[in-house]
Amino acid sequence: MTIKSSHKNAGSIRRAAVIGSGVMGAGIAAHLANAGMRVVLLDVVPQALTAEEEKQGLTLADAKVRSRLASAAVARMGKAQPAQLYDPSWASRITPGNLSDHLSALGDVDWIVEAVVERLDIKRDVFALIESVRQPGTIVSTNTSGLSAASMAEGRSAEFRQHFAVTHFFNPPRYMKLVEIVPAADTAPEIVQLLSEVCERRLGKGVVIAKDTPNFIANRIGTFGMLVTLEETLRFGLTIEEADALTGPAMGRPKTATFRMLDLVGLDTLLHVVDNVRERSTDAVEQAAFARPALLERLVAAGRLGEKAGAGFYKKVKGKGGSVIESLQLETLEYGPKRSVSSPVIDASKAVKGAAEKVKALLHTEPKDRYAQFAWSTIKKTLLYSAAQVGVIADSIKDIDRAMRWGFNWELGPFELWDAIGLPGSVQQMQKEGEEVPAWVTAWIAGGHQSFYRVESNKRAYAASGAYKLEEQEPDTISLAALKASGKTVLSTAGASLIDIGDDVVCLEFHSQNNAIGGDILSAIRQSAKEVEQNWRGLVLANEGRNFCVGANLMLLLMEAQSGEWDEVEDIIRFFQSSMLELKRLDRPVVAAPHRMTLGGGVEACLPADQIIYSPETYFGLVETGVGLIPAGGGCKEAAAMAAERALVSGNGKHGADIQPYLNALFETIALAKTSTSGYEVGRLGLMRPQDRVIMRQEARIAEAKRAVLELDRAGYSAPAEGRIRVAGREGKAVLKVAVQAMRLSGHISGHDALIAGKLAHVLAGGDIRPGAEVSEQYLLDLECEAFLSLCGERKTQERMSHMLATGKPLRN
Missing domain, CATH: 3.40.50.720 (NAD(P)-binding Rossmann-like Domain)
Structure with a gap:
């Protein structure tokens, strides 16, 4: 047609x-x-x-x-x-x-x-x-x-x-x-x-x-998975806390797991979805699978609909010391104190990285453990149901996996999960337990296939009609995982890898814990700089982690500070600063492509780049004051340079233009640890430069960064020469400190906040030199390092660092 x-x-x-x-x-x-x-x-x-x-x-x-x-x-x-x-x-x-x-x-x-x-x-x-x-x-x-x-x-x-x-x-x-x-x-x-x-x-x-079937793909399988989890929780006699501990990150799924997710969705909403599938299905087995659970009916009848009603499987109770979360006791349907859950099985899952390894640890550490048996039973039933839906709700396993990853935030879709736990062995176990495995799955294995997915020619292929079929890859996307799987890694350390992404361009990918910057990543940056300068047209900074980079390795800094190893702390800072300078002085174009959380040291890793391509969901900010410190990996130096450049532009190239308004804005952004709520808002915070931009499609950010590298290279790129930075000096510092004092007197900030802000003002303004003086980058880096070291020695800063590491939240002391 x-x-x-x-x-x-x-x-x-x-x-x-x-x-x-x-x-x-x-x-x-x-x-x-x-x-x-x-x-x-x-x-x-x-x-x-x-x-x-x-x-x-x-x-x-x-x-x-x-x-x-x-x-x-x-x-x-x-x-x-x-x-x-x-x-x-x-x-x-x-x-x-x-x-x-x-x-x-x-x-x-x-x-x-x-x-x-x-x-x-x-x-x-x-x-x-x-x-x-x-x-x-x-x-x-x-x-x-x-x-x-x-x-x-x-x-x-x-x-x-x-x-x-x-x-x-x-x-x-x-x-x-x-x-x-x-x-x-x-x-x-x-x-x-x-x-x-x-x-x-x-x-x-x-x-x-999706096909025009009840609840389409994600809700169909997601709802089935929730019903199975509820059924197995009751069968194994687990508490809802135990079930959530096993069906969240331990299975490569969100922290909301199952029962917290049910509360967020609404128990009445879930029943509506269940009814929709059952009433429109003509399959007696499926109708039985989507029968209304009696427990859900009782809770809904009692008005316990979940979060919107104030109570469901969990309930928030206000007390004198603040709110506490209570959980539903399944034996009595009364609420009681929420109980912590631990076991060797869960500990084993927590100890490894990646959803695939976590699930394997969950199932195989102690296979006869009650928790492992529960996990196997819920996973097994969800995998079999998903396989039965191929051709019914979607034409391919690829679409089912994508729907669950994108719609329910599973790290692995059902068929990716099946590969992770071992396809032939798990099917053999299912059959041994009397389960009916869909014929197409057994035929696939009988054909000599060991997995549903494999990598071919730098692309992922998936099971389809008896043979592997290459996933269609958009021309504006690059998969680092697929490139690494096909042997395109140029060099690698424990925290980072340099990957050939084609056309003589390489990408430096961070892959440390939370992509926090430590010595391994800094070493990789230095190695990569030398490699790129000798053999490549340019460098992209990007990764496919959950977040681009959450900052520097705070634990290492705290340990050295608490031990009084000040030479070690200074060495760490100097190493960070010099690594960022190597990126900035690299005689090849460098383009950064951050996404999601890009904080502290992550921002400082981006600012030396010739251009930054932001994902729309980029939460970008120099947040060091939240842990009692100031940016010291070049962040303050770059902020001072931005203020000077903006003053120069506003004055039509005249060096006498006032720096103060631009410095004030950047000082506020850094002192208050402001973070953008999107890539577009980076400009509002004053951290976006004229050459930087945002692209709407996050998946295209690496390919777009590569394109930007090639354009810079074709234009005859040469590294920026080290220039002098005009600073506001002692008068500019005085203006900033007046604002700090006013905040302190009004009770908006603590004494320690004021101390941190005062040191930040000292660095951003260029210290106590005359207004309008031009200083070197190294001069500002020295000020950064000196201020950082002095703050590290403060007890209250160490308390803030400890609190952040323990809770993930800032401490105001």
Whole structure:
């Protein structure tokens, strides 16, 4: 089928409308605005006035009242936590309205997203309204977690149905990667392709194509897994704390595990999903698997719906010393103190890195242990169910794995997990225990295959129709894992690897614990600098870890400080500083591509780069003051240089321009340990330079950084010569210290905060020299090191460092 459409590519979708301003509708509208689209957000007209509206003398006829629901949703976006918008000012891209007065606006958009309540009759009514004003060629999609696409499209014209599909965003839409696209029978392939491109390239999402079956892919398998866990918890006589300890990170899944996740989802919501699968299924075995658990029914009947009701499997109880979490005692259905869980099996899982190794430790450390048996039983049943759904809910194991990783934040999808525990051996064990293994799995093993996935020609291949099939790799993505698996590692240390990413460009990947920078990473930086200068066109700094880098190795610094090994502490700082200078002076282009948490030393590793390509979800900040220190790996020096450069630009190249306003802003950012809530907000904090930029699609950041390296190389790159930095001097320092003193006198900061801020002011201003003096980079690095060392010797700083290591939270002392 070929259709006529004015939308040729993802870039042509510029105007959108979202119908429904609830949690999902508002979140989707915000993320469309994040992608640069102009959005109309419509909801129904309220049937009653609020008390505030009555007080203002408004009536139901007033425009302010009629569009209240959508207007309120837009107003909340700038204050929402977690933030819905990359930049709060982008709320101006969204125009609120109502379905009665502004329905005609749907005739002037490229894409209409319906996100009203999950009721088939209401959705059908909305689609009838849409069709009354929609222009031919306009794409219409519905955000539903499980209603039938075919049923929703009934009664609509053929042209409407050709342009209609499900786009199931996961909540919250900005942060959750998965979008399930579900075509109906008449959806044109071109529209499925266009929606996929829009979601992937414009919205930065991971798309899977699901079949029009109950609850699609992720919710179908995720719900089954929760039901199995509940059933096995009761069968093995475990507490909910024990079950959560085993089904969270120990299985490569989020900390919310199972019962905490159920509380977040809502127990009534889970029952609705369970009913949807059971009532639409024709398979007696599946109907039995999705029967309503009696325990859930009892809790819902008692109003214990989870977090939204204040109680579910866990309950927060307020006491004199603050709130405490109590847990449901399954024998009595009463709440009691939450109990800690430990065992050799769990300890073994915690002791190893990576989801695959954790699961193997969980299952094989003590296979006869009750915890190991519980873990095996829940995993086994989930794997078998997932295998039975291939061809039913999705065409490939790849889509099922991606849906679970992107939609439920599993580190390994079901088939990746199966490979991790050993495919042939685990299937043999399942059969020995009397389980029915899907025929295609046994046939796959009988064909001589040992795993569902393998690497071929730098790409991952997956099991499909009796043979491996290469995963389609987008031209703008690079997989470091696949490159390493195919032997592209150039050099490696315990904390970092240098990887050939093609076209004579290499990528330095951190892979230490939390990607914290220690001696191994600094050594790798120095080795890489020499290697790149001799043999390569340029260097990318990026990795595929959960976070880019959470900072320097704080434990090592604390140990040396507490031992009074000041020469050792100074050596660490000097080594860090000189390593960053090597990056900055490298006679080849360097481009950094950070993502997610990029803090402290992680920022200092990026700032020497010629360019930084930010992921939209980059939380970037020099946060050392939170542990009683100041940036000393070149962060203060780079901030001083930024202030001087901005003053020079503002003065049209005249060196007499005032540095102070730019220095004040950067001082506040660093002193208060501010962190961006997105890559775009780095600019608001003053840490983004003119050459730096943000790309919407996180998966493309490494390829984009490589492209930037090649462009710099083609332009005839030469390393920046060491220049002099103009500083604010003693007068600028005095201005900063006045602000610190005012904060101290007003009680906003402690005495130790003031001490730290004073030392930071001293370094950023260039010390006590004359205003406008030009100093060397090494001069500022020496000031950094001196201030850092003196703070390390402070008892209160050591207390802050210890507290951060123990709790992950800053201490205000």
